[in-house]
Amino acid sequence: MVTAGVIVDPEAVPLLQSFGVDDSKKIADAKIPGLAAEIKKICYGKYKVLHLKPVKYNEPYEKFQSQGKNLNSILSWAHSSVIEKLVEIQSVKLVVVDKFANENLIENRLKKLDSTIQLVIVPKAEQNIAVAAASILARDAFLRWHNEVKMEHGIEFPKGASTLVIKAGRAFVKANGAQGLREVSKLHFKTAEDIQLAERK
Structure with a gap:
């Protein structure tokens, strides 16, 4: 999982736009390193x-899960951590975050950090x-x-998730053992579960 944040000063906006900075999902992977x-x-x-x-x-994730929390909790924690590091670098007036299910953690941590910052989700x-x-820096990483x-x-x-991923995952497990999946995949994702299930058959 990769979470990234960038402070963009007004003078940087036209420069970023001139290089074609956009949602990473709209950009071919081959172009990502150069843009990053x-x-x-x-x-x-x-x-x-x-x-x-x-x-x-x-x-x-397993720790969060044992506490009755889910993926949104770890996403909130990751976003909050990045925001806190950025605010340490430079004071900001506005923080924009992509919307996901549980945003309370971000809001609460940001208020403790600087109650004057406007949070837009x-x-x-x-x-x-x-x-x-x-998003481009995250994709690049x-x-x-x-x-x-x-x-x-x-x-x-x-x-992504496909039969090709499961096939590659099974080849990896055969070479490295099921425990090795911890190094290359998020174990709670269905694809990882399918790989392990297929290997048991």
Whole structure:
């Protein structure tokens, strides 16, 4: 899981727009590294990326789950952590976050940090240039990790959820054991469950 945030000053907006910064879901993966590099230059020192690789993600998720919490809780925690780090870098008046189910944690932590900051939580927040830039940095971190895993294990892991992913996952389990899935996948996702189920048959 990757969560990112970017502080975008007014003068940086036209520069980011000139490079075609947009929602990462609308951009081909091949273009992501170059755009991420430009964002880091334009917003130098004003971005944070929190990357919980699967082995690190599964631990807190299991802890949250044991406390009766769910995925939204860990998403809220991750967003709050990134926002807090950014506010330490530079005071801001507005924070824009993409909407998901449980936003109370973000609101409460932000109020404790600085009650004057306006928090805007909206669906499809990537329409905001700062959120779009953050989505590109997050995608870039994921793609770099994805490539590292492929190089380390010699297995092409398809992205997303499909029969191809399950096939690659089964090959990985055969080579590394079921416990090895903790290093490359979110165990609570249905795809990971399907891989383990298929392996037991």
